[in-house]
Amino acid sequence: MMGIKAGLTPLIVFKQDKGNGHFYHNQALTSALSLLNFQVCVLSQALTSCRPSPPVHHAGRPNERLHRSMPTHSIGRWRNLLPKQAPKKKKEKQQMKQILANTSTAHGTLNVNVSGHDMTLVEHYSQYVHNLCNRLGIKVADSYALPTKSMEVMLMQEQGTKTYVDAVLKTHQRVVQLSGLNAALSPIFMDVLLRNQPEGVQLCVKEHTEADFQARFKARPELEGLMSQMNH
Secondary structure, eight states: OEEEEEOSSOEEEEEEOTTTOOEEEOHHHHHHHHHHHHHHHHHHHHHHHTSOOOOOOOTTOTTOOGGGTSOOTTTTOOGGGSOOOOOOOOOOOOOOOOOOOOOSSBOOEEEEEEEESOHHHHHHHHHHHHHHHHHHTOEEEEEEEEEEEEEEEEEEOSSSSOEEEEEEEEEEEEEEEEESOBTTTHHHHHHHHHHTOOTTEEEEEEEOOHHHHHTTSOOOHHHHHHHHHHHO
């Protein structure tokens, strides 16, 4: 029977005698176990050194993400590099242009008024008028749309006096303003317009007045009433 007393180092092995029961030191086996213990310690240290450690990022690596924990010092800001823009001026109220008078060879300021209930036809025909003026060399001073007008069609019941709304008709208007139309060219110009006038579209050519300019803006009686009260 053998007994082993193991500490950290070294290991001591004893062998028991069967006759008298005394223990004797076994030097050969002690040396072998000490060598084995040394190899185990070396192997455990090697395994400990091979454990994965947290990666250390180099300062020059492209995947560095130190910006999450370090101040940026305005890196990436570009708005301060742009030139400073002047504040936008308030849009001024549109002023009326000078009305040209008729001469012996040319008309003054004329308004070609196109109106109808179908907005698509009105818009396309006004574009045709504008393009025709450009081809014939007629100066177009302005081109604009007038406020849409709505008209309700009321019907009365056969038995009774109550009325109800049957339909709502909307009238769309476009104006092409001409300046200095040649008197010799005006008959040809009007003939071409009338020949290409679509069905359901009204055409009216007249001289431009101040009332036509004021008709471009929607009436706001409530605001006008408040303004008059403030002035008085």
